[in-house]
Amino acid sequence: MSLSRLTVQHVRNLQDVSLSPSSGLNLIVGANASGKTSLLEAIFLLGMGRSFRSINIRHVIAQGKDALTVFGTVDQKGRSINLGVEKHRERTRIRIAGEWVKSAASLAHHLPLQLITPDSHKLIEQGPRYRRQYMDWGVFHVEQSFYPNWRRFQRALKQRNAGLRRGLSTQAMQAWNQELISAVGVIDRLRRAYIGDLLPLAKQRIQELTDLEAVEISYQSGWKQGMEYAEYLAKSQEKDQEAGYTRYGAQRAELALRVEGMPAAERVSRGQQKLLASALRLAQIEHLRQSRGIRTVLLVDDLPAELDESRRGRFLEALRQLDTQVFVTATEASLISNREQWSDQKMFHVEHGSVAEMV
Ligand SMILES: Nc1ncnc2c1ncn2[C@@H]1O[C@H](COP(=O)(O)OP(=O)(O)OP(=O)(O)O)[C@@H](O)[C@H]1O
Ligand SMILES: [Mg+2]
Numbered sequence: 001m002s003l004s005r006l007t008v009q010h011v012r013n014l015q016d017v018s019l020s021p022s023s024g025l026n027l028i029v030g031a032n033a034s035g036k037t038s039l040l041e042a043i044f045l046l047g048m049g050r051s052f053r054s055i056n057i058r059h060v061i062a063q064g065k066d067a068l069t070v071f072g073t074v075d076q077k078g079r080s081i082n083l084g085v086e087k088h089r090e091r092t093r094i095r096i097a098g099e100w101v102k103s104a105a106s107l108a109h110h111l112p113l114q115l116i117t118p119d120s121h122k123l124i125e126q127g128p129r130y131r132r133q134y135m136d137w138g139v140f141h142v143e144q145s146f147y148p149n150w151r152r153f154q155r156a157l158k159q160r161n162a163g164l165r166r167g168l169s170t171q172a173m174q175a176w177n178q179e180l181i182s183a184v185g186v187i188d189r190l191r192r193a194y195i196g197d198l199l200p201l202a203k204q205r206i207q208e209l210t211d212l213e214a215v216e217i218s219y220q221s222g223w224k225q226g227m228e229y230a231e232y233l234a235k236s237q238e239k240d241q242e243a244g245y246t247r248y249g250a251q252r253a254e255l256a257l258r259v260e261g262m263p264a265a266e267r268v269s270r271g272q273q274k275l276l277a278s279a280l281r282l283a284q285i286e287h288l289r290q291s292r293g294i295r296t297v298l299l300v301d302d303l304p305a306e307l308d309e310s311r312r313g314r315f316l317e318a319l320r321q322l323d324t325q326v327f328v329t330a331t332e333a334s335l336i337s338n339r340e341q342w343s344d345q346k347m348f349h350v351e352h353g354s355v356a357e358m359v
Helices: 036-048 105-110 128-142 146-165 174-209 229-243 270-292 309-322
Strands: 002-011 014-019 025-030 067-076 079-088 092-096 099-101 113-116 215-220 254-259 297-300 326-330 345-351 354-358
Touching: 002 036, 014 036, 014 354, 025 036, 036 067, 036 079, 036 105, 036 113, 036 297, 036 326, 036 345, 079 105, 092 105, 105 128, 113 270, 128 146, 128 174, 128 254, 128 270, 146 174, 146 229, 174 215, 174 229, 174 270, 174 309, 270 309, 297 309, 309 326
Parallel strands: 025 326, 025 345, 113 297, 297 326
Antiparallel strands: 002 014, 002 067, 067 079, 079 092, 092 099, 215 254, 345 354
16 A cells, blocks of 8 residues: 555644655655654554554644644555544544544554654563564454454453452353453464564564574463463463453563574664664565555654664665655655665655645
């Protein structure tokens, strides 16, 4: 997929912005505080129904306004689909191809997005939640059965936890245990298969982008290895009861990253973490394209930050070879050194919340 048209109203300092992006590179250039990240934030809102910068949408809506809106036309496999997101402080309205829809997950199906920001190292450095999100992005897009099972899992987990807190007997919880076991079984199988398929691509990208040797990536299901979840759950009922929640399961899954035998977070520098995280994301984009023929839109905020010239060059080249729609922000156009080599590219200049195409 690629965005062929974008209209943004009242997202931070962007008042009324319209552009027709290129299907290849879109270079967004402007001074600090001009509105570059806000433009990426608007695209993210269109694909995810939420911001990547603020949990509270009030901070994203332009000061003094009641609502923000983002409209976009997505071209996919020769068809065009209109997407719209309108966010008020208390409610969200989503429109896809003229129909109102309830769930933001439908947006993601029409506009698969990946994001690389100066915070990208968190994927490597911070807790397992970040890596679960990473993994699940891929499983969600590759396997249609993932999302309904994931919802089923969330519901069963919530119910079981409520039961544990109320001190219900094992027998009274039987139905929720069964539901949980079944959903966890599907999620675990899909995640495992996905990571298995992704690994060769990830290793290749890591080798190209980083100078790291001996990077190991392993999937951990979230409970004692080698044990069936049903058996594990039965054994841990008592301790779960004491804790008042389900201590292990798919909610504790991890994608463990080790470099030369040590946890990657301990072993590699900040710049390397960024490249490692970027390599992992590029591999997902490539995998989705190969497995399902789906193109991802990639948003890259402040790419040059913290990367030296040679690594930046390598990263830009990898972006170009991805052959997907990319939005890259930078304070200077010259930082994107391979711009002329893209077969399809446009440059936009952002100034005080206005965006103009440079010709
Ligand atoms: N809710 C809001 N309403 C209006 N303006 C806002 C709102 N939230 C943030 N801003 C302002 O929007 C402007 C653009 O911010 P943005 O983060 O997009 O800039 P940027 O071009 O990415 O800058 P940098 O190069 O420093 O990353 C800033 O001046 C910021 O203070
Ligand atoms: Mg910015």
